[in-house]
Every structure is written in C-alpha cells, then in structure tokens.
Amino acid sequence: MASHTPKNEQPTPPADPVTSPFPQTTFPEDAFADRHIGPSPEDIQAMVATLGYDSLGALMDAIIPAGIRLGRSLALAEGLGEQAALKSLGAIADQNQVWRSYLGLGYHNTITPPVIQRNVLENPGWYTQYTPYQPEIAQGRLEALLNFQTLVTDLTGLEIANASLLDEGTAAAEAMTLSFNARKQKGVKTFWVSAACHPQTLEVVKTRALPLGIEVIVGDHREFDFQTPIFGTLLQYPATDGAVYDYSEFVTQAHAAKALVTVAADLLSLTLLKPPGEFGADIAVGSTQRFGVPLGYGGPHAAYFATQNTFARKLPGRLVGISKDTYGKPALRLALQTREQHIRRDAATSNICTAQVLLAVIASMYAVYHGPEGLRHIATRIHHHALTLAAALTEAGFSLGPDPIFDTLRVTVGDRQAAILDRAAAHRINLRVLDPETLVVALDETVTEVDVQDLITVFTGHPSTPPPVTRQQGQPQGIAPTKSLQYPNTPIPQYPTSLLRPPSSPYLTHPVFHRYHSETEMLRYLHRLQAKDLSLTAAMIPLGSCTMKLNATAEMVPITWPEFGQIHPFAPLAQTQGYQRLFQDLETWLAEITGFAGISLQPNAGAQGEYAGLLVIREYHRQRGDHHRTICLIPESAHGTNPASAVMAGMTVVAVKCDRDGNIDVADLRTKAEKHADTLAALMVTYPSTHGVFEEGIRDICDLIHTHGGQVYMDGANMNAQVGLCRPADFGADVCHLNLHKTFCIPHGGGGPGVGPIGVQSHLQPFLPGHSLVAQVGGAQAIGSVTSAPWGSASILPISWMYVAMMGAAGLKQATAVAILNANYIAKRLEGHYDILYTGKNGLVAHECILDLRPFKQSAQVGVEDVAKRLIDYGFHPPTMSWPVAGTIMVEPTESEAKAELDRFCEAMIAIREEIRAIEAGRADRDNNLLKRAPHTAEDLVSAWDRPYERRQAVFPTAWTQNAKFWPAVNRIDQAYGDRNLQCACLPMDAYGPVDS
Known part of the structure; x- marks a missing residue:
C-alpha cells in the first residue's frame, strides 16, 4: 500500500524577492539580537560588498532557492530585551511549585556543592566546550571524564566504563542491545526484565526492543525458572520499591543459561552494598543524577555504563583512554569505538552522539569533592533516616516491604491512603502511589531530622518521637575511614554480610579523590583543568555541522533557578504549570x-x-x-x-x-x-x-x-x-x-x-x-x-x-542571514589559497564551507591533521576534520562571530597556507616543519631546540597570539598507542608530573 503525504495545511505563498534590507532595528540598552549577532551593521555591509552584492537581502536571494523561500515573516512576537525576557520567564517559573518529592524512581533531590555549581555548571569555560575530538586542547575535560569512568568502575566492581550516556533507561536499552549482539545462542531473541525495575526504564527498553524484533518478558526474579531461552536479563538494585535483593543465585542460573546479566544499580548505594561486579553481573547501568546534578524535571543527567573488558569494543557511546604524546607524556583522548562507531555507519551498534559530558563532569567532581568517606557518609546518613522512618512506621502499625532497604520504603497503608496523601499535600510533600493500598517513600541527601518527623506526622496523623536505630550485636561495620575527612557520628549500615560491601572492595583510592576536599583546593583544581580546554571563552570554534554559537549569559541564568532545577520529573502536573507553559x-x-x-x-x-x-x-x-x-x-x-x-x-x-x-x-x-x-x-x-x-x-x-x-x-x-x-x-x-x-x-x-x-x-x-x-x-x-x-x-x-x-522573528531571520554571510565571507577571503570543494548556484555556500586540503598531501606531504594541529598554535579550535569528505575541513563560523574574529581566522589559515608553500618550494623540510611538529606547547618553548624553524614562529606566529596565547597541554597524541594499550581509569598522579599537594 502506498503512503500519502497530505498537503501542508498552510500553503507556501509565492516567494517574494528578499531584496529589501534585513531590518536593522534600534534596540533598547538590554536588547539581545544585536549582542548575539557578531558583525555590526557596518561590518555586515562591508562583507556583503566584498562578496559583490548590494545588500544582505540580495545575497540571500542569490543563495536560497526561490521555490522554497518562506515569503513572509515568522508569526512570532517582537524580541524582548534581556531583562524583560528574564522577568517574563520568572513569572512562568513562579507557576512551578517546589515541593519535597520523595517519589524515587531513580530521581532524587541532591545538593550541588556551590563551588561546582558556580565553577562548572554556570561557567562558560566548561559549558561552551566542544566534544573532545581535538584532545590536545581538551585535556581538562578528558581528565574529568576519566575521573567519572574511575568512579563508575570502582563503585560497580567492573572493569571498564564509558564517559556517560543520556539517562538510565537509555543505558539499560544499550545493555540489552550489547547483550543481544554478544549472545552465544544466535537464534535466541528474548530478553528478561525484572518487574522490580523502574517502570520508565522498562518502557524505554520495550521501545528499543520492538524494532529489533526482541521479545521482552517481565517477571519476578524469584520465580523465573530459565526454561525459556533468553540472551540477557535486567535487574534493579535496589528494586524500585526499595527492596535490596541478593541476586547471586539468579546470576549463577542466568550464566548457566548462557545469558548476560545487567544490573541497574543506584551508584550511591554501592558505597554500602556489594557491587554488581562482585556478585557476577556482566553489565551495570544507572544514573549519576544524585551526585550533585539537579532534578531539573527529568534532565539532563548523566547515565553510566560499566562492563567487562571483554566487551570494550562493543561499549556504547564514548570512552576516554590514556595514551601518550610525541614525547611520551601521558595524554588523554577518546578511544576505540568513539571513532569506530562513526566509521561503521549502518554497522554501528549505538550512536556516539549520546553523552552527557557536562553532567558527567559535575558528578565526577561531586565525588572528587566529597571523596570516598564523604560519599559513604552521605549514603549512610540517608540509610539511617530510612531506618528511622521504618522503625517509626512499624511502631505505628504499618506493614512495610521486605528488608533490607537502602533509602526507600514500601508502606502498606490500606484505606488510610487518601488521608495520608491529604496530610502530605498540607506539608507540600509528594509520595509515590504504588497501588490503591501502598505508598513508596524514597529519601535523599537533602533529608533532615525535621523532614523525617514531618513524614512520620504525615503517615500517623500526629507528631511523635522516632525510636532510636541501633546497630545489632556483631553487625558488620563495612569500610573504615581511610584518610582526610572524619565522620565520627556516621551511623552503621544495617546489612547482612552477603549484601554489605566488604572491606576487600575499596573504592576511589586514587589520590584525586582524596586531595581536593577544601574549597580552595577544589577551586584551583577546577580552574587548572578548565585552563587546559579551549572553549568559546578563548576563540571561535569553527566546526562545520556543529554550530558553536554564543550561549548567552541571559539564556543560561534561569537553569539554576530552584523553580526549574528542583522539580521531580513525576511531580503532579498541578505543581508544574510553569513547565507546561514553557513547553507549550x-x-x-x-x-x-x-x-x-x-x-x-x-x-x-x-x-x-x-x-x-x-x-x-x-x-x-x-x-x-x-x-x-x-x-x-x-x-x-x-x-x-x-x-x-x-x-x-x-x-x-x-x-x-x-x-x-x-x-x-x-x-x-x-x-x-x-x-x-x-x-x-x-x-x-x-x-x-x-x-x-x-x-x-x-x-x-x-x-x-x-x-x-x-x-x-x-x-x-x-x-x-x-x-x-x-x-x-x-x-x-x-x-x-x-x-x-x-x-x-x-x-x-x-x-x-x-x-x-x-x-x-x-x-x-x-x-x-x-x-x-x-x-x-x-x-x-x-x-x-x-x-x-x-x-x-x-x-x-x-x-x-x-x-x-529575545530574538523575535526579525532577530532570528537576521541571525540566519548573518550565519550564511559569515560562511561566504570566509570562503571569499580564502579564495586563491584553498579550494572550496562544493558551492551552490552563483558560486556561493550555505552556512558552512568545505576546504579541500587533499592536494597538499602530494605537494608537501601535509595532511588534514597537520593543518588542524597547526591551527591550534594560532589559537583556534580546528574545524571539522575529514567529514563529510576525507582530507578536507568543514568550517562553520555561525552568526555570533564578529568580522574581526573571522578575519583573524582567515589570516591564520592564509599564514598556514604560506607555511605549506614553503614546504612545496623546498624552503622548509618536508618531515620536520611547523605543521608536522604542531601543536607546540610551553614545554617546547623552554626545551632544547633542534628544529629548523624559530621558536617564536612556532608558538607566537601572530601578534594576537603574543597577547593572548592559548597553550595546548600536550603535544600531538599517539592515538594508535592508546588503542593498543587500552587504559581507561586514572593513572597514578605522578604519571602527570609534579602537582601541588
């Protein structure tokens, strides 16, 4: 049966020429569009003239096919000033109600340490960075992600972890896919999932399974007999209703049935509980949201994925590994499948563009700041509050779910549910309704003794003093504090030996998790890493297809407002009317x-x-x-x-x-x-x-x-x-x-x-x-x-x-036109130095252009990587390399870059072309030259110099680099060495040379 696409409800009007000048509106002092768009009106006119046109509108006429032009203005309001927009959005945010949500489901309120909030989440030096495909200028972020991977492998007890995924449901679906692709019985297409998993995780798994022809069976792990052939299983640890099960026997049976076992584990609980890797799990997945990442009505949050080294090449997403640079210095870069998955195209097993780097950085820094003792203290305090609440509810006659628990209680309330929910609402507290007679309460890091008292009041209807929780005689005490911070009043976790994390399973032993516990030290560590990364705070990032434009401060300010950041994703819609208005x-x-x-x-x-x-x-x-x-x-x-x-x-x-x-x-x-x-x-x-x-x-x-x-x-x-x-x-x-x-x-x-x-x-x-x-x-x-x-x-x-x-209809249209103008201006300025690989009608491009570097391979033995690394010496992030055509670079300047920055980039590219000409003419050595040895570091500047070119020419090729030099942290990295010698967790600190203590 042939499908039919109905005509658009609103037919496109005949295209009218866009020959009238784009509006140069007079804006108030806090206007946004003219601050977002880099070139001034005078610069725009000068660039248009350089291209041989009378106006920006005429240039658009020459580029945009007449048959697709909109022919009218967008039906959007006029742009607001920055303060007016913030005020309007503030009024929307006020419609959200920030209640105490103890709903669980894998989402928990948390405390973002202010030093991390201000210096990572709200810091453009961190949030305007690009994916670290140019590792020489991304060593800080890569180190933070290596810390993240170490955090995950240590806590899960598995051998290798990636650098984050989108969320827990996605990570579980990726685990199913890995298990499917690695299955030993090729005809088996059934995946078993515990009914104790979070329901949203189960739904994402089912969504992913359907088009792959995978059957998903849901059941109780205590009843499954493994008579049905399966290729994999998914367990929740602790379960969605709070129960902590010993899965060791189930795992043994699954392995006997040739099935891989995935455990969706609460990472914070693993500071107390036996790690999945130690009871036989093949894969562990979950969320790191409660490691300092705000609830944010559901995201963004960094998921984790850990497994055995056996599956390293099947690991989804990105993986940070350790290699070395030209001089043998340890250096970090993206490893293995980061490149392989992209190259595989339709043979890829996952999408590489599924990471939450900024959130993974926050989670890793939360672990660095608190250290192993601090994390264990937080987990144990939450656990103690849960036990206190459990004791009080038991004394009040309520029936609770199975023991033991970590932070979540299942409470059978019978016909008292409506009254309890009314009292909860009076206290602005959200509880999870599991069924008409059962409630679930999930506690978190923010809970205090007062919150526990309020919960007791909500359930019982009257204030009461909670009974004390004491450690039973002979109860295992877990891991003793190791160093630094002391927590003498930390309660003792109450778990049987079979579930307790044993003393033989230490975690976060690397010095990075012990060194930066004061705010002064943490601040300096964050700044030191930030200084190793080139972000938009340093220069244009002209990456084709990646659109690294201005992320304005006024746009970023609201994301840490409590009215947006502290809302649980499953809070009642009546409490999230601001979000609903925002979505609408x-x-x-x-x-x-x-x-x-x-x-x-x-x-x-x-x-x-x-x-x-x-x-x-x-x-x-x-x-x-x-x-x-x-x-x-x-x-x-x-x-x-x-x-x-x-x-x-x-x-x-x-x-x-x-x-x-x-x-x-x-x-x-x-x-x-x-x-x-x-x-x-x-x-x-x-x-x-x-x-x-x-x-x-x-x-x-x-x-x-x-x-x-x-x-x-x-x-x-x-x-x-x-x-x-x-x-x-x-x-x-x-x-x-x-x-x-x-x-x-x-x-x-x-x-x-x-x-x-x-x-x-x-x-x-x-x-x-x-x-x-x-x-x-x-x-x-x-x-x-x-x-x-x-x-x-x-x-x-x-x-x-x-x-x-803030942009409004006119501002958005102007931004698009200037983005196209900027790309064509760069192409025009580089004319005669580089060939533009593809152009449209009238010899013009859209918002990006491809520079063909392939001829230089034969004329000077210079490849695309050599040009890219040399551009770092000029203070720029290289454009997109060898995509979509091998041996080329794709340049996209965006509308945010001023003409002066475009000129600076063009002058750098022209200067590099002259360096290539020197090689072509024999004035520079074909093997030992500025491009082959790039990028040059500060260490190069003070080391013995035996190169056939001057130091100043290497590190200060232009006047602007002398005034504002961005130094790469390492020399060119040996990618192949790192893949041959795969290491994806922290090296000893002395491997990086002297550091402050």
Missing part, C-alpha cells in the same frame, strides 16, 4: 519556525531525535498495514549517526550516491526509490546538504520519495541556515529533528547536554512519543518512550525559550 510556548514557536503541525520535546539528544523520528515513520507505516516498508535511503554524505539510527529503528540502509557537486545524485536516488518502491520506508536527508549548499531540487526529491510511498526524514543539523528564510515542512519534509544545542543555543557542554525534539506533519502527530507514567504526553497512537523522563532534558529548555523570546 516552545512547541508553538518551533512549529511556526519549521511549519510542522506537531512537536515532541522528549528526545534528549540529536541522535535520539533521529531515532524517535524514524520510529514515528515506522509506526505510521505499520498502522497502515505496511509492515514491509523497512528500506531507508541515506546519501553517502550523511552524518554517521543517520545510518546508525536507521538500523536501531529496525530499517535496512541503502546508500545513495552524491554527484560531483556534492548534491544527492537524483538519478541514483530515482533508481533506488523505484527499485525499492514496495518496501521504501524513508529517505534521510540533511538540508542544507551535508556538503554545505542549498540543493535546488529538494522539492523534487521529496516528491519522488512520496510518489514511491516513503516518508522524508530531514536531519535538522543545519536548521540554523533555514530559520526565518524557509521551512522544512513547506517543501516536503514529513519529520525533522531540531538540535536545540546547535540552532537554539543550548550549549554543547563538551559533548552533551543536548536536546533533539522532532517536528512532524499532521498525519504523523498521532505517533509522537508517549510516556507510561504521564498520560498527557504524546499522540493518540504514541510510540513508547525514547527517554526516561516525559519531556526529556526539561531543565535546559529555558535556554531556548529565552533565545527565541
């Missing part, structure tokens, strides 16, 4: 900007948006009886995440060629669309193209796919070249994901957080992602959850709200 505004604005009928804010990364969009398409076909439509056409130039997402969505990838101009080869597309007409599910296309041009035939391409029954999925990575000028829904896209961490200013945070909402045409609205715990989410025929929280990473959505509210 964003959905309305994004729908207008894209032309789509419906928006889902749930996906919490761009790659997750790809996956969600493809699942919506899959469900659309299935609801129409077209179960056989599984072919996904993807251009060879597509992002590496595209084919990986398609495979995860149960589709078969068929590659489509590109022509010599970098556009989709329409003839090849037509041939393959006709060949697969009966089974065609979708085309994934990026627009403007991955090669950085507006393809003239995009409407025809979309029509071709629709003619053959498919749907058009548009990758929104380049949406920042469309906003205000054209809309994907108007020229044929059925689904599009939006990178709010690119186009709409949520910062990259060193490789995460991100938000990847999807927009859909009206015929796909019924299938938008839902959520089992919140009925109001998703369409009438919703696919399951793709993330754990109903609205994904809700707490950073205020950033995009502020951006759109």
